[in-house]
Amino acid sequence: MEGFGVYAVFAVDEAPRLIWSCRDGWQNSVEIQPCVQQIVLFTRGDWGNRDSVSVEFTDEENIPINMSKLTPFSKCLSWETTEDGVWSKGATLTVKVNQGTSELLDQVLTFSQMECTPECNPTISALKECPGKRKRSQGEDVVDEGRGKENICPNGSEKATPHRRGKNNPRGGQTRLFSQEEEQTAAATSQSRKAKGKQSKTPSQTAPLAKPSSRWGQTLCPIDPQTAILIGGQGARMQFCKDPIWKLCTEDLSWVPAETLAEGPTPEARIGHTATYDPESKRIFVFGGSKHKKWFNDVHILDTKSWRWTLVEAQGKVPPLAYHSCSMFRGELFVFGGVFPCPHPEPDGCSDSIYIFNPEMAIWYQPIVNGEKPAPRSGHSACVMQGRIFVFGGWDTPVCFNDMFMLDLGLMEFSAVKTSGVAPSPRSWHGCAVVSDSSFLIHGGYNGNSALSDAFIFNTDTSCWSSLTLPPLSSIPRAGHSIITMPFTCEKESMDEEEEELSDPASQILLVFGGGDNEGSFFSDLITMPVNELRRE
CATH class of the missing domain: 2.60.120 (Jelly Rolls)
Known part of the structure; x- marks a missing residue:
């Protein structure tokens, strides 16, 4: 020894x-x-x-x-x-x-x-040492800054949103979203980080607690009352994150690197994908996304009981999509919208179609949908509530949306939702989370010029919007971030006595991670807020 x-x-x-x-x-x-x-x-x-x-x-x-x-x-x-x-x-x-x-x-x-199990019990370390696991190629995720024009992030200084052909938007034209000054801003931010980084590289210095690198375009997926899984994302200088998979234990808000935790072929690095959890089968379904000029229509499944990845050999047809939405209903995945390459690999527009994936049959199919369909879009949000999917916002160059549509999953019929109150301004890449049986939250996003920091609640019973003032969330604009709700299982050091009284198992906590501010900065912070505070507004 x-x-x-x-x-x-x-x-x-x-x-x-x-x-x-x-x-x-x-x-x-x-x-x-x-x-x-x-x-x-x-x-x-x-x-x-x-x-x-x-x-x-x-x-x-x-x-x-x-x-x-x-x-x-x-x-x-x-x-x-x-x-x-x-x-x-x-x-x-x-x-x-x-x-x-x-x-x-x-x-x-x-x-x-220490690597935690979904119950935050550090006994899974033996599993990750099993032989035969796939190791990600250490050079495959490096970004060529001359490529990847379809990966539109809130900080990209030379990127343009994928465009869709139309009468006033001929093929081959692109709309510039970002000014040349943003590249200089990013460079200045890089220099300040460099000075800090050199001061922290002494071998004798105490190592900081591990956490994910700054990123946008990732997914954060709850899998049980104490655990969420972070997958993918893109950070500074258009580099795909080299630490693509993490576990968040909400009992102490600790992060654990998790790429080598599960066996089987892990998904290739990507952004604009979706990760959807099925509570019945205890599995996460990762679909689509893009990386440089590579577009995906693959389905990866992470079984959280056996901690094994599986690449599905699916039947049926579904196009490669990124920045789409994916909703789970009665064991099936409902994918709507997104950017698609046509012809591959050049982006040529947004989708207005619905594709359904049936995991039991491992097959894709398209349903017959009636009613008033939403316009093609990407970067929108969608959430399932009371047998309906509510679709809000999104982007299809050069138009940004703030409309609301509802898909009745029993009738498979779309309808426009007539709302009241002060609606959010047009936006895409915003955060969305269900906060009660009849309401969901919209926060931040990108309006084509800048990142946003405002927040709104939509009540599905009254079809009414309400504006919120949330100091922890409104302080920094961000887009491409993740918002989830989870049971409030522990007291947090940052909370005052009044908030600690709310920390019973039945209450919920809102968690916001990552994103970019369109000014050259990406985030790796984790903001927490009791959902009860949202309902008081």
């Missing part, structure tokens, strides 16, 4: 270099030279009671490039740079050794690195 060490090879003609041994304590960091094109890490010696080695690779701005783990069953990993040179200016490699009965690790740090 004394001979155990972590080694790295930085060049084909270079001997392995010892980067961690027992005398280094519980972690060690090394600087990576800009000339390094590939890194191979491996362990040698008896693992003893060590259960894993966490490896974090960050760029010169201290932004995560990749995070992986070595285990007794997976003792080697490799990273390789690609054409965009993500670490051409230098990077840092940090190795952290985790032990079952460690004499080296601080107990607080140990808890932050």
Whole structure:
């Protein structure tokens, strides 16, 4: 056990270099030279009671490039740079050794690195060490900044929304959404992060608690009263997140990297996808999305009981879609709208069709829908309430919507909803969450010029909009963020005594994660608010 060490090879003609041994304590960091094109890490010696080695690779701005783990069953990993040179200016490699009965690790740090089961019981670590799991290629998610024009984010300085042909919008034309000044703003933000990052790279410094990198276009999907799963997203410099899958334990608001937690083929990095949970089968269905000029119409299923990914070989036809909506009703997935490539891979418009996926038959089909259909759109929201799907907002260049449509799932009939009150302004990529049996929340979004921070409640019984004043949410505009509601199971340090009185199991808490502000910033913060506060407005 004394001979155990972590080694790295930085060049084909270079001997392995010892980067961690027992005398280094519980972690060690090394600087990576800009000339390094590939890194191979491996362990040698008896693992003893060590259960894993966490490896974090960050760029010169201290932004995560990749995070992986070595285990007794997976003792080697490799990273390789690609054409965009993500670490051409230098990077840092940090190795952290985790032990079952460690004499080296601080107990607080140990808890932050433990992987929790859906019941937040840290006993699943044995599962992630099983052999045969798919390891994501370490170079496949690097972004070519000259590609990916369809991945429209609130901070993109050179991107344009996918356009749809029409009388006044001939094919080949694009509407610019963002000014050239935004690129300069992003560069200034990058420089400020760089200064902070260099101050935090000393090996002796206490490691921060793990959390997802900043991103937009991700999904956050509750799977039980204590757990939600974060999937995908895109961050600064149009880079797809190298830490694409996380678990959120709401009992203490802790994050756990979860890409290697489940076995089977994990979904390829993407944005604009949907992740929908079926409480009956305890499975998450991930559908569609896009990555650069690659569009998806695949269905990945994460079984949260066995913690295994499965790629479905589905029958029937469904086009590749991104920024669509997906709703679960009676065990079937109802997909509406979204951007589609026509012809592939160039974006050429938005969809106004409904596609239904039946998991039992593993088949896609299109229903016969009557009534007044919504115009084609993407970036809209949809929620199922009382046997109806309510569709709000969205975008189809150059038009942004704030209309409301309802699909009666019994009659399969669309109808426009005549609303009263002050309705939200036109927007897309906003957050939406059901907050009661007859109301849902709309927050933020993008109106074609800027990100928004306002919030509204829609009452489905009265068809009335109500404007809300929510200081935690209205302080920073954001779009492409995630909003969910979950049971209020614990007291939070940030809450006052009045809010703590609301923390009974029957109450709900609103959680808001991530997004972008269209000013060069992406977020990784997690905002919490009792749903009771929304109902008081």
